[in-house]
Amino acid sequence: MTGVLAVTSRPQPPRVAERRKPYRGEERRAAILRALEDLLQQRSLEEIGVADISEAAGVKRNTFYFYFANKAVAVAALLSELFGEMFAGAIPFVEHDSDPADSVRIAIDNTVAAWHKHHLLYHAVLDASHSDAAVREFWNKWLSQFIEPVAATIDSERKAGRARPGPNSLSLASALISMNVTFLDSVGRSGFTAEAAEEARQTLFHVWFSALYS
Incomplete structure (x- = not known):
């Protein structure tokens, strides 16, 4: 339910024996993404240039292009990392x-916590999606990957007799996920205080549970 709820497979944490020090290339890529996220919390994607990201990351401009074709691809990488962060709570x-x-x-708590932690990034990406076709395409594709797993869960719960009958599961999943995004974006822009986060958790839980099980 992760800004949305849903996942496609169980994550496999690395065994202790497999852990290793990150390669220098991995560290540079991570530094670029951290710099981009930091900059997105200060200004819009339109106002941020590759030179700004490179300078903030402490790398050369051509190093940025070694890892990412453009800013939109870097944003896509950031969102992919957030997907993994949201994964565990929906299991x-x-x-x-x-x-x-x-x-x-649990899934709602995880969703709100992830949005609370990264709400400025989400705002920046949503704003950028209105004017940048590449960002908009990736954002829509990113959201769409949550719909089928949630719909499959709804169908399974209905078949087991736990969830009540209702509208088409794909349509219901799409509506609930879209509601999460719109509602949490609004909460974040109004000020994501601890009280606001708690109210958001209670509200979203009520809507999801009522829609599926009430």
Whole structure:
């Protein structure tokens, strides 16, 4: 439910024996992404140039292009990392391994926590999607990958008799995910205080649980 809820597979944490020091190239790529996220919290993507990102990351301009074809591709990489961060909290819901109320609550808590942590980045990406076709295409594609897993979970819960009958699962999943994005974006722009985050958790839980199980 991750800005949205859903995942496509269970993440596999590396075994201790497999852990290693990051290669220099990995460190440079990570530095570029950290610099981009920091800059996006200060100004819009339109106002940020590749030279700005490179300078903030402490790398040369051609190093940026070694890892990313353009700013939109770098934004896509940032969002992909956020997807992984949101992954774990949705596992109880998509794998039906806990009480429905608990699984929905865990997924919502994880969604709100992730949005709270990165809300400035989400705002910047959403704003950029209005004027940058490449960012808009990736954002829409990124959201769409959540819809089918959530819809499949809804169908499975209905078949098991836990979830109530209702509208087409794909349409319902799409509507709920879109609601998460719109609502959390609004909360973030109004000030993501601890009180606002708690109210958002309670509101989204009520809507999701009522839509699926009430």
